[in-house]
Structure formats: structure tokens, C-alpha cells
Amino acid sequence: MTWAGVLVACAACYALKLAGLSLPAGVLADPRVQRTVPLVPVALLAALVATQTFASGHHLVLDVRAAALAVAIVAVVVRAPFLVVVAAAAATAAVLRLV
């Protein structure tokens, strides 16, 4: 089941890339499309940050992940590299679970 989802998602992502190169310019050059599409990742990534930090199944919870996110926010604000942001968050969660 996981394989099917992985491969379908890969095919969909490739089709979108190819569509941009292949479709007549008119469809994607529409101002509504040009304006809306860049907003989608902003909304989805923000929703992913929120749900993956505060959700446990169908419940909202406050646990070590919130502290890990707070550390990640600081790392992003001081413009740390990607790997440092992720490692700092993971380390925060690991350390807090020990204490």
C-alpha cells in the first residue's frame, strides 16, 4: 500500500513538472493561476507545521514537539542552515525526553 501511494505521488509530481513545460502558455499564464499557485505551499507548509507539532491522532496536545518547534523558530530567525534547524529541533526533543 505504501509503495502504491509513493509511486502515484511520484507520477503526479512528474506530471505537474512536465505540464508546465508542455501545456499551452495560456492556461498557466492566467493571472488567477499565477497568483494562487505560489500561495498553496505557504498555506500547506504552515498547516503541516501546526498539525505535526500539536496533533496526536485527533487530539491537540502540548508536548516536547512544541519546545522543539520553538527552538527551530529561533534557528530560522538567525538564518541557520536547514540541517542545523532540523538537528536543533531533534536534539531539543531528545534532551527533554531524558529529563
Next chain:
Amino acid sequence: MDSARKGVVRDALGIAIASGAYAISFGAISTTAGLSVLQTCALSVLMFTGASQFALVGIVGAGGSVWAGAATAALLGSRNALYGLRLSSILDRSGLKRLLAAHFVIDETTAMAIARESPAESRFAFWATGVALFAFWNLGTLIGALATHLVPDPKVLGLDAAPPAAFLALLAPRLRAREPMAIALAAAVVALVCLPFVPAGIPLLIVAVLVAIYGVVRTRP
């Protein structure tokens, strides 16, 4: 090779090495989420667009279905269609080369290609960045996946708490104005409010529909 092209190759390698480091975290997060090493590597070879890959494994890791993850990955990949549109005048319009070029249409290759003075230079920058990035992205993924695979319980390393940080790092460069900031906050609130009442992964699709409506309604004809 002239000095302009040497500069392009140097920049492409810099981007590729930085992405390789970021791919290590993808490999680690994916394996922690329960995907096999082979599935993790397949995502980097076949999907090859970072935010979508992180979304799929993040959702699976949080207990969502792989189909919710696949839908979110595709929605995040929609921006690549716009990059393809910008690149279509630069890249070959037909043939096998275009099918391969399509695979490399992502944030980094687009940014490198459109910043050039001639179509020939743009093509060179596109391919140099695409090939270097593909190599390091997949190498980093393999290293991250294998290293995590050897750890009996990745939770001890806090890796299960890493996905939100990865999403935040992908989001931050897109927040340089007031409107995206407001959209990000609204999307986070909407997703959390919906969460207790709908199946896993659905809050993300609700957010995607709402932002699409917002974008279309707010665009003046």
C-alpha cells in the same frame, strides 16, 4: 570553459552540497516515519522535489494514510508547473531531452536558470544545477536513510520531532511579506480547528481548497 560558466558550476555545486545535507535529514525523517530505505531512495530519485517528499513522509509518520500524503505532495508540487512555464521558452520544446528536463524543474534549477543573460547560458545553468543537485540529493538521502536504519529507536534521537522544523525551514523563505505571513497563520489555525473532526490529512486538503478560493477571489481580472 569561460569564467561565467565556471561561476555557474561553482554556484551549482554549492547549492547541490547544501541540498545534500538537507537530504540527509530527509532520509532520516523518512526512515523514522516507517518507510523502508528503498522507498525513501525511490522518493528522492523519482519525486525529486523536496517539500513534497517531506510532506508525504511527515504525514505517514504522523499516522496519516499514504494517500493523504500523496495528495499533499502533489498539491505542493503544483508550483513546479509554474516554474516549467517560465522555463519552457528556454528549454527544448520537444523530444526525449524535454522529458528528462521536466524531472529537474524545481525551485533551485529555476532560480539558477532565469538569472542568466542568454538562453544558452540559462540552459547551461539549468542542466548544471539539475545534474549536481540530483547527484547530491540522492547521495544525502541514502546516507540519512542508512544511518537511521542502523539506529534501533530513532525516537531516542528526537527524529520524530524533526518534521515540523523541516517544514518551517521550507516555509520561512516564503514569508517575506505581510500577505503570506497572514495566510500562513490562518492556515495553521484552520488546520488545528478542523483536526479533531476529520480524518488525518484532510485538514491539509481543506486548507488547500480555502487558499485556492482566496487566491482566485482576490485576483483582480
